[in-house]
Amino acid sequence: xxxxxxxxxxxxxxxxxxxxxxxxxxxxxxxxxxxxxxxxxxxxxxxxxxxxxxxxxxxxxxxxxxxxxxxxxxxxxxxxxxxxxxxxxxxxxxxxxxxxxxxxxxxxxxxxxxxxxxxxxxxxxxxxxxxxxxxxxxxxxxxxxxxxxxxxxxxxxxxxxxxxxxxxxxxxxxxxxxxxxx
Amino acid sequence: xxxxxxxxxxxxxxxxxxxxxxxxxxxxxxxxxxxxxxxxxxxxxxxxxxxxxxxxxxxxxxxxxxxxxxxxxxxxxxxxxxxxxxxxxxxxxxxxxxxxxxxxxxxxxxxxxxxxxxxxxxxxxxxxxxxxxxxxxxxxxxxxxxxxxxxxxxxxxxxxxxxxxxxxxxxxxxxxxxxxxx
Ligand SMILES: NC(=O)c1ccc[n+]([C@@H]2O[C@H](COP(=O)([O-])OP(=O)(O)OC[C@H]3O[C@@H](n4cnc5c(N)ncnc54)[C@H](O)[C@@H]3O)[C@@H](O)[C@H]2O)c1
Ligand SMILES: NC(=O)c1ccc[n+]([C@@H]2O[C@H](COP(=O)([O-])OP(=O)(O)OC[C@H]3O[C@@H](n4cnc5c(N)ncnc54)[C@H](O)[C@@H]3O)[C@@H](O)[C@H]2O)c1
Numbered sequence: 001x002x003x004x005x006x007x008x009x010x011x012x013x014x015x016x017x018x019x020x021x022x023x024x025x026x027x028x029x030x031x032x033x034x035x036x037x038x039x040x041x042x043x044x045x046x047x048x049x050x051x052x053x054x055x056x057x058x059x060x061x062x063x064x065x066x067x068x069x070x071x072x073x074x075x076x077x078x079x080x081x082x083x084x085x086x087x088x089x090x091x092x093x094x095x096x097x098x099x100x101x102x103x104x105x106x107x108x109x110x111x112x113x114x115x116x117x118x119x120x121x122x123x124x125x126x127x128x129x130x131x132x133x134x135x136x137x138x139x140x141x142x143x144x145x146x147x148x149x150x151x152x153x154x155x156x157x158x159x160x161x162x163x164x165x166x167x168x169x170x171x172x173x174x175x176x177x178x179x180x181x182x
Numbered sequence: 183x184x185x186x187x188x189x190x191x192x193x194x195x196x197x198x199x200x201x202x203x204x205x206x207x208x209x210x211x212x213x214x215x216x217x218x219x220x221x222x223x224x225x226x227x228x229x230x231x232x233x234x235x236x237x238x239x240x241x242x243x244x245x246x247x248x249x250x251x252x253x254x255x256x257x258x259x260x261x262x263x264x265x266x267x268x269x270x271x272x273x274x275x276x277x278x279x280x281x282x283x284x285x286x287x288x289x290x291x292x293x294x295x296x297x298x299x300x301x302x303x304x305x306x307x308x309x310x311x312x313x314x315x316x317x318x319x320x321x322x323x324x325x326x327x328x329x330x331x332x333x334x335x336x337x338x339x340x341x342x343x344x345x346x347x348x349x350x351x352x353x354x355x356x357x358x359x360x361x362x363x364x
Binding site: 055056057061063069070071073074075077078079080081083084086123124126147148149150154162164166168169170171172173174175176177178179180181182 | 237238239243245251252253255256257259260261262263265266268305306308329330331332336344346348350351352353354355356357358359360361362363364
């Protein structure tokens with residue numbers, strides 16, 4: 001909206017955008033503190049800042065990538081992470097042919113260096129290694145102090161309760177399509 | 183569950199698995215026809231078949247991939263598609279160095295051959311090309327008779343209303359993590 005040059009937006013316009021009731025928007029926002037002015041609506045600049053704060057996306061998050069194969073390379077090159085404040089600042093692999101190579105200004109390191117992450121303020125990681133290596137990699141990340149993991153490997157990984165894991169499977173995304181096709 | 187050797191399951195066990203109420207499970211399934219036996223529960227083999235039918239995943243779906251770069255290569259090699267009945271049977275690119283190469287038993291074709299998809303019963307496609315090529319590729323897929331598109335490019339693509347598009351952004355998946363990290 002701010003890209004379209006608007007400076008404020010009403011709760012009913014926001015409600016249309018996300019298909020809920022306007023009172024739901026007002027209720028949810030007032031839970032976190034009142035950002036709006038009656039009759040005028042919400043200042044877009046300030047609203048975006050508040051939402052980022054609520055979702056804890058208001059600081060830059062340093063992220064490590066483990067596995068720089070096909071998927072890992074596509075992830076390293078992807079420009080979409082910056083929008084949410086993520087920066088891939090470390091990449092690891094166990095293939096000697098890849099170690100030392102620079103991708104997007106980040107040099108690929110040997111997986112044995114993973115335990116240095118704690119000293120580098122990296123608290124999130126992406127796993128893009130083959131299935132059989134995924135659990136070992138997850139264990140090493142937990143030991144290194146990582147708190148959140150995005151797991152692409154088809155294997156369910158087991159970690160302590162306080163570590164958050166989100167597993168991605170693009171096959172389930174593709175599987176949503178047939179239902180809509182006549 | 184069938185992998186664990188169970189032959190039937192109760193609505194309350196299913197309910198725990200997906201965190202809803204048992205009556206919700208019974209109500210949803212009875213909408214599509216009754217599969218369960220009172221007191222015994224649901225036969226797992228039959229239930230899995232019925233669910234696949236409801237979601238239209240009971241037939242093999244031939245899928246085309248456009249763009250065989252880093253992301254495309256990882257998608258070609260991914261074994262997860264088979265579980266939902268998807269098979270990547272065609273792959274296209276515009277890079278002469280890739281055209282003719284075989285990946286997972288599928289030969290990469292020149293993007294100019296895209297219009298042959300209609301005659302090959304391919305009604306779904308995955309877009310993994312750079313942002314600036316995505317809309318042209320989407321237009322060519324619609325002309326070739328494709329009905330559903332999984333779009334990885336960061337650009338919003340515009341297609342006729344009857345074509346279903348699902349856009350993937352792994353950055354939004356990663357962005358779900360910070361909220362859970364203390
Ligand atoms: N979830 C999904 O939707 C999805 C989609 C595509 C691929 N995948 C999965 O992503 C993973 C990667 O796929 P890919 O096509 O990039 O494979 P790939 O073989 O191209 O890449 C794997 C990389 O991991 C490295 N590696 C292997 N063992 C390692 C270890 N112990 N420590 C560090 N690095 C190690 C390899 O050297 C290689 O560079 C696979 O598990 C695949 O199944 C998932
Ligand atoms: N949505 C996400 O979460 C996500 C994650 C990673 C990458 N991406 C996106 O996926 C796309 C592919 O990324 P990548 O790292 O594999 O890039 P890449 O450059 O490695 O691969 C792109 C491929 O597309 C081919 N190509 C280019 N123009 C074409 C055209 N007109 N017709 C047919 N083929 C064409 C190229 O020859 C190349 O093989 C990019 O748009 C990237 O932004 C999205």
